[in-house]
Ligand SMILES: C[S@@+](CC[C@H](N)C(=O)[O-])C[C@H]1O[C@@H](n2cnc3c(N)ncnc32)[C@H](O)[C@@H]1O
């Protein structure tokens with residue numbers, strides 16, 4: 001059940017890993033598409049939180065190219081619909097996320113990322 | 124019976140059997156639901172304002188299902204795989220993480236518009252190993268510091284929990300303060316042995332709205348928190364005419380939720396009909 005909406009907020013939290021630790025890189029993913037209720041107000045409110053480049057790159061990594069490289073200034077319904085699909089309807093079911101800085105691998109199984117750290121990795 | 128958190132580590136205590144038992148027990152569902160509504164009331168997000176929430180120690184999703192019902196989008200973290208498994212079976216809507224909250228979060232600053240946590244915090248008060256990273260103050264500090272940064276400013280985090288001593292409350296509140304939170308304790312029905320409930324209300328920045336700590340409920344536990352929560356939202360909604368209306372849920376969603384309520388043992392769920400989930404004319 002991990003979707004790009006949470007992936008876009010998630011950095012590596014291993015000990016000493018404080019820079020260049022975002023976004024986590026997807027590998028060997030299996031994707032499922034599940035429809036979600038379209039909520040334009042929610043999306044408008046969420047827009048300022050998004051790291052746009054990370055979202056576009058991560059969406060491409062998992063095979064979706066519907067978002068423009070630059071965040072458009074005009075927020076119209078068409079744009080919100082693509083954003084809705086990318087943020088809330090693509091579920092990463094299997095695979096892993098690797099930290100671009102320390103290379104820690106967070107496995108994803110049954111849609112649930114395993115964020116547990118070994119004792120020596122705890123800050 | 125001794126407290127669960129003294130019996131075994133959480134991921135062991137909430138194994139397959141206990142996770143199913145916990146989630147199926149209708150009395151437990153009622154209690155968790157009631158406390159979730161109260162936590163939402165204390166979270167104080169204006170009605171109709173969409174929000175992305177974090178459910179800390181989400182377990183099998185009993186609290187999360189209510190977040191969905193109330194129109195929130197959420198992510199949940201829990202350390203017990205069996206609880207998360209049950210959450211998957213129940214097809215909860217939130218994004219789930221297998222995570223030990225005592226290890227801290229990696230969410231970017233300002234990620235969430237608020238957080239709730241129902242019946243979880245007492246678990247952080249027991250050391251699991253003798254490793255220095257595992258002492259309760261260490262774990263609490265990491266937890267509160269990374270949570271504080273994951274929340275937007277202003278916002279709130281509301282924890283219902285079961286402290287077993289004043290020292291525990293002291294430790295928890297001092298760690299929260301050190302992490303930058305304001306706020307404090309709200310005790311509902313302090314004089315009732317059965318209904319007494321402790322909520323830690325933490326504020327980032329001003330906490331949104333007025334800065335003082337909300338009042339606990341007094342007297343006997345007579346009113347359903349769901350009823351009270353929804354009535355308050357209804358009141359505020361009519362006051363705020365500029366507010367946008369909640370998105371209308373589709374028929375399938377309603378049917379699924381009704382089924383869920385029936386399974387939970389509610390006996391006042393309306394029968395399904397051809398009118399279920401139809402758009403109604405606005406009546407004002
Ligand atoms: C009583 S259950 C509450 C679950 C859910 N909030 C509800 O209201 O039904 C307590 C939950 O806290 C989780 N928990 C305990 N310690 C934890 C930790 N260190 N990190 C994450 N979750 C933890 C347990 O796995 C369990 O699912």
Ligand SMILES: [Zn+2]
Pocket residue numbers: 012013014017021099100101102103104
């Ligand atoms: Zn890292």
